[in-house]
Amino acid sequence: MNHCNHYNLAKDKINMIMAGLMVGLLVAAFDYSIMGTAMPKVINSLQGMEYYVWPFTSYMLSSTIAIILFGKLSDIYGRKHILIVGIVTFVITSILCGFSTNMLELIIFRGLQGIGGGILLSLPFIVVGEIFSPRERAKYMGILASVFGLADVLGPILGGVITDTLGWRWVFFINVPVGIAAVALILYSLPNFKLDSVKEVIDYSGIVTFTLTLSSLFLALTLAGDLNKYPLAEIAGLFVFSGVMFTLFIWAEKKAVEPILPLYLFKNPIFSVSSVESFLASALMFCGIIYVPLFAQSVLGISPTNSGLLMIPMLFSLTMASIITGQIISKTGKYKKLVIAEFVITGIGVVLLATMNANTPYYLLAAYSTVLGIGSGMAYNIFNVAVQNAFTLREIGIVTASMRFFRNLGTIVFVPIFGYIMNFTLGSSTAVILSKTQALVLSIQNIFLVAILLAFVGLIIAFFLKEIPLGGDVPINYKEVSEEGINKTK
Template identity: 80%
Template sequence: MSDINHYNLAKDKINMVIAGLMVGLLVAAFDYSIMGTAMPQVINSLQGMEYYVWPFTVYMLTSTISIIFFGKLSDIYGRKHVLIAGIGIFVITSVMCGFATNMFQLILFRGLQGIGGGILLSLPFIVVGEIFPPRDRAKYMGIVGSVFGLADVLGPILGGVITDNFGWRWIFFINVPIGIAAITLILYSLPNFKLPDVKKIIDVNGMITLTLTLSSLFLALTLAGDLNTYSLTEIIGILIFSGVMFILFCRAEKKAAEPILPLNLFKNSIFSISALESFLASALMFSGIIYVPLFAQGVLGISATNAGLLMIPMLLSLTLASIVTGQIISITGRYKMLVIAEFLITGIGVVLLSSMNADTPYYLLVAYSTVLGIGSGMAYNIFNVAVQNAFTLREIGIVTASMRFFRNVGTIVFVPVFGYIMNYTLVSSAAVNFSKIQALVLSIQNIFLLAILLAFAGLIFAFFLKEIPLAGDTPSISMKFLEGN
C-alpha cells in the first residue's frame, strides 16, 4: 500500500488499521440485517408483539445522537480511545441484550447498544480522513464502507443459521469475538492522535437539547402512523415541544465554548448542501431496502427467503458502486459530476419502481432495485470526501460525523413518513373496496412517488454544490496532532 498518509505509518500498520476499522464497522453493520431475521423468535420468546419495532427504533435513535456526541469527544480524547470505547460498549451491551428476559429489558439494552453503534458508524471514516490525503480518502472509504454490503448480503443468512441452530440470543453473543478481534487490531496499530488545542469542555446543554429534539421528533412521527390510537393534538404537542428544544439547542450552540455541532459549519455551502444531500440520499436508499422485499412478498407472492435473495443484486450493486465511485474520485480528484449522476441514477431507479404493479415479473423488480442500489452506493462516501476537503484537519472529526448524523436523521424522519403513507393509502383503498394486493400496490407506488420528488430535489441541489478539486498529497493547511498512549 503505497499511498501517502498523514501519520506516515508503515505499510503493515496501515493494513492493520484498515482491517481493524473494517472489523469494527462490521460488528455494527451486521446488526440490522441479523436482527431482522431473528426478531420473530425474539417475540416468541419474550412476548410483546406490540413493541416489535422498538428494538430497532430505539437503537437508531441513540446511535444517531451518539454520532455527534462522540465525534466531538474524539477531538478531545483521541480517535483511538473513543473507537475502542465504542467497540467495548457495543460488545458489553450485546451480552446484556443476549441475557434479556423481557421486551422492556431488550429495548433498554438496545438503546445502550446504539451508543456503541453510533461510534462505530462514524469514527472509522474520521480515521480514514485523517490518515490519507484528500485524493485517496474516497478510495479507502469505499473499501472500509464495503462491509455494509457484505453485512447486508450475509446478515440475513447468518442470522437465520444462528437463530435456527443456537437460538436468538447468540446473534448478540457472536459480537463478542468479533469485537475482541477489532479491539486487538486497533489497539496495536492505530496511534491515538488528537487535536492539541481543543478545550476539554463538554457541551452539556447542547447534548440535552439535541437529545430532546430528536427523541420527541422521532416519537411524534412514529405515533402519527397510528392516529386511531393517538390523537392529532398529542402528536402536534410533541412536535411543538421538539421545535422548542431545537430553538434552545441552536441558542446553546451559539454560546458553547466547544459546541457539539458548531453552527458556523453551515456557513460553508459545501457542508450545508452535503448535509441536505446525505439526508435525502438515506431516505431514497431505505425506500428500496424496506419496500422492495415487501412488494416481492406481498404482491408477487414470493417467499421471505427468496425475497431476501432478490435483494442481493441491489445490495451488491450498492457496495460495488461505493468502491468504484471512490476509485473514480481518487483518479480524477473531482466529485460534483458524480453527485449529479448519483441523483439521476437514483431518480431513474425510483421512477422504475413506482411503475410496478401486480403483473411486474420478478426479474424487472431485481433490475429496478439494482439501479436504485447503484445510485445509493455512489452517494455513500461522496459527501464525506466533499466536506473533509472543504475544512482543515482540525475539523475533519465533526464534519465527518455530521454527514453520518444527517444520513441517520433522514432515516429517522422518512421511515415513519413512508409508513404513514402506506397506512393512509391502505385505509383509503379499503374504503373503495380495493383488493389487498391492489391496495398494497397503490401504497408502494405512492411511497416511490414521494421518493421521485426527493430524488428530483437532490438533483437540483447537486448543481449548487461547489467543487474544490482534491489534492493528491497532504493538504496545504496542516495541523499538528499530538500522539497519546
C-alpha cells in the same frame, strides 16, 4: 490552506488499521440487517407485537445522538480511546440484549447498544479522513463503506440461519468474538490521533438540548405512524416540545466554547448542500431496502429467505458502486458530476420501482432495485469526501460525523413517513374496492412516487454543490501522537 506530507505509515500498518476499522464497522453494520430477519422470532419469544418497531427505534435514536456526541468527544480524548469505548459498549450491551427476558428490557438494552453503534458508525470514517490525503481518502472511504454492502447482503441470510439454528439470542452473542477481534486489531495498530488545539470543555447544555430535540422528534414521528392508537394532542405536543428544544439548542451552540455541532459549519455551502443531499440519499436507499422485500414477500409471495436472496444484486451493486466511486474521485479529484449522476441513477431506479405490479416478474424486481443500489452506493462516499476537503483537519471529526448524522436523520424522518403513506393508502376509500394484494401494490407505488419527488429535489440541489478539486496533501495544524507519545509532525 497549508499543506504537508501526510503521516508516513508503513503499508502493513495501514492494512492493519483498515482491518481494525472495518471489523469494528462490520459489527455495527451487521446489526441493522441481522435484526430485521430475527425480529419476528424475538417478538414470538418475548411477546409484544405492539412494540415491534421499538427495539429498532431506541437503537436508531441513541446511535444518531451518539454520532455527533462522540465525534466531538474524540476530538478531546483521541480517536483510539473513544473507538475502543464504542466497541466495548457494543459488546457488553449485546450480551445484555441476548439475555433479555421481556420486550422492555430489550428496548432499553438496544438503546444502550445504539451508543456503541453510533461511535462505530462514524469514527472509522473520521480516522480515514485523518490518515490519508484528500485524493486517497475517497479510495479508502469506498473500501470502508463496502462493509455496509457486505453486511446488507449477508446480514439477512446470516440472521435467518442463526435464528433458525441457534435461536435469536445468538444474533446478539455473535457480536462478542467479532468485537474482541476488532479491539485487538485497533489496540495493536491505531495511533491515538488527538487534536492539540481543542479546549477540554464539554458542551453539556448542547448535549442535553440536542438529545431532547431528537428524542421528542423521533417519538412524535414514530407515534404519528399510528394515529388511530395515539391521541393527536400528544403527538402535536411532542413536535412543539422538539421545536422549543431545537431553539434552545441553537442558542446553546452559539454560546458554547466547544459546541458539539458548530453552527458556522453551515455557512460553508459545500457542508450545507452535502447535509441535505446525505439526508435525501439515505431516505431513497431505505425505501428500496424496506419495501422491495415487502413487495416480494407480500405481493409476489416469495419466501423470506428468497426475498433476502432477491436483494443481493441491489446490495452487491451498492457495494461495488461505493468502491468504484471512491476510485474515480481518487483519480480525477472531482466529485460534482458524480453527485448529479447519483441522483439521476437513483431517480431512474425509483421510477422503475414505481411501475411494479402483481404481475412484475422476479428478475425485473431485482433489476430495478439494482439500479437504485448503484445510485445509493455512489452516495456513500461522495459527501464525506466533499466536506472533508472543504475544511481543515481540525474540523474533519465533526464534519464527517455530521454527514453520518444527516444520513441517519434521513432514515429516522422518512421511514415513519413511508409507513404513514402506506397505512393511509391502505385505509383510503380506493383501497377498500381493491383486493388486499392490489391495495398493497398501490400503497407501495405511492411510496415510490414520493421517492421520485425526493430524487428530483436531490438532483436540483446537486447543481448547487460547489466543487473544490481534491489535493494530494493533508492540511497542517494537526499533530499525531504515536503509541510511544512521540510527536511525529515536524
